[in-house]
């Protein structure tokens with residue numbers, strides 16, 4: 001077994017205490033995102049993933065617009081806690097990665113291969129999950145801390161308008177990242193017996 005591969009997988013965690021000091025150069029962030037987008041597999045090699053990387057002020061803009069959208073739907077007495085979480089765990093970081101799937105690619109596959117029609121949106125989400133994991137782990141390897149958030153669909157329209165996103169791109173997840181300011185708590189694991197079966 002390749003030790004560094006498994007070490008990277010084990011080390012990837014969810015970080016909610018983030019600072020905005022740079023851990024690596026911006027070019028390095030762009031490079032790891034490009035590598036992951038290029039090499040992570042997709043059904044029928046459809047390559048439906050789209051990614052937007054937001055740094056600095058653009059990253060802060062994402063979390064400001066998220067708060068503005070949430071303010072419309074979160075009860076007034078609960079909003080202070082929401083705002084505190086967003087400011088302390090997400091906006092406080094260095095950047096955010098937005099994961100999209102290009103639904104025009106998915107729909108073209110559905111038309112071309114009607115037998116798999118219902119599967120293509122599922123496979124598209126699965127491939128996006130693989131991409132998220134690859135980038136999350138690569139960020140951790142470089143010393144960043146990240147988490148995975150899902151404010152979609154609440155923020156979809158505001159995000160599309162803010163960055164001129166193609167109408168066919170469906171927002172799947174948001175990944176704020178930054179300098180880790182605190183280590184995550186130890187994680188509990190369920191017994192593997194019962195979760196993994198081997199027959200021979």
Ligand SMILES: Cc1cc2nc3c(=O)[nH]c(=O)nc-3n(C[C@H](O)[C@H](O)[C@H](O)COP(=O)(O)O)c2cc1C
Pocket residue numbers: 012013014015147148149150184187
């Ligand atoms: C598909 C998926 C969706 C998740 N959605 C969220 C989310 O919306 N907000 C959040 O804070 N964490 C989210 N998480 C993070 C999980 O809560 C976290 O990965 C899990 O508790 C294990 O902790 P670890 O990441 O530190 O290993 C998500 C994780 C996965 C894999």
